[in-house]
Amino acid sequence: MPRFMDKVRTLRLDDHRYYHQSRINQTLHLVSAVSFLYAYALLFTDPATAGLVGWLVGMVTRQSGHIFWEPRGHDHIHNVSYEYKESIKAGYNMHRKSVLIAVWLSIPVVLQVRPDLFGLIEPARDFAGFAHDTGIAWLFLGAAGLALRTVHLSLLRGPSWGFAWACKVLTDPFHNIDLYWKSPIALLRGELFDPMDDCVPDASH
Template identity: 45%
Template sequence: MSNFRAHLAEQRWDDHRYYHHSLVNQSLHFVSACTFMVAYCLLLVDPAVASLLAWGVAMTSRQAGHFFFEPRTYDHVNQASHTHKEAIKLGYNLFRKWVLMSVWLSVPLVLLATPTLFGALAAPAGVMGYLRHVGIGWLFLGVGAIVVRMLQLFAQYDVETGLVWATKIVTDPFNDFRLYKSAPLRLLKGERIDRREAA
């Protein structure tokens, strides 16, 4: 168990130090973390709405931080190039994220083209019915993305690496809340890049 925790701490630290220098990115991760925590609570009550919130707000703000605000120049703090960081990233690097976000965008388009998903679903009742179908589709996508990448890590490394990564992904909102709760205020004070080490 101690090895699992050490491995989890290492994955979290690598993710933070390599991919969260921008305080705009950290602030968006804080928004994402808060939204994900609300979505986790809603998951037991209304999975479709929880998924719409998670993908529509939490994931878009989170990925916008990575795609648009995180520096891709040479990482002088960690003495690593962007190419090197992408090559060693265990989870979803930017290429895999582009693929995932493309599939995410395709879900509402497919359901718009075939609202019953070729007869597999009941016909949606108006716009809300359509949105609920999209939410459930995104929920399956989210779970599937975690399971598929975890299985890939099982094959590429070992079972523990895959389980640690999946645990990290599921618990990221709580960890991000803790790490980045001060980022919005620091951003408002004029800071742009985080040069502090995480506690």
């Protein structure tokens, strides 16, 4: 168990220092984390709404922070290239995210064209039914994305790394709140980037 938790901590540290230097991105992750905790609670009473909240609020705020605000050039804080960071990314790097986002956006389109999802479900009769089906489909997409990357990472690095990553992802909302609750304050003070004083710079790559 201590070794497993060391792997989780390593994944969290790499994610924080390499992909969360922008205070705007950190603040968006704080919003995302709160919405994901709300989605977690909804899983027990309204899974469809949980899927909608998780993707429309949680994922949109989270990924927009990465896409629009996080720097992609050479990382002068840790003296590593963006290509290096993408190559060691345990979870979804930008290429994998683009595929996942494309599938996410295609689901409502497919449900519009084929409301019965090729005979797998009862077709929705109104917008509420369409929203329900979309939410459930997005929920399954999230679970599938988590499971597939866990298996893939287990094959690449070993099962302990795969499950450590899954644990890290599922507990990210709690960890992000603990880590980034001060980010909006820093942003209001005009600090656009985290100086990463809590991280030790890497050796040159």
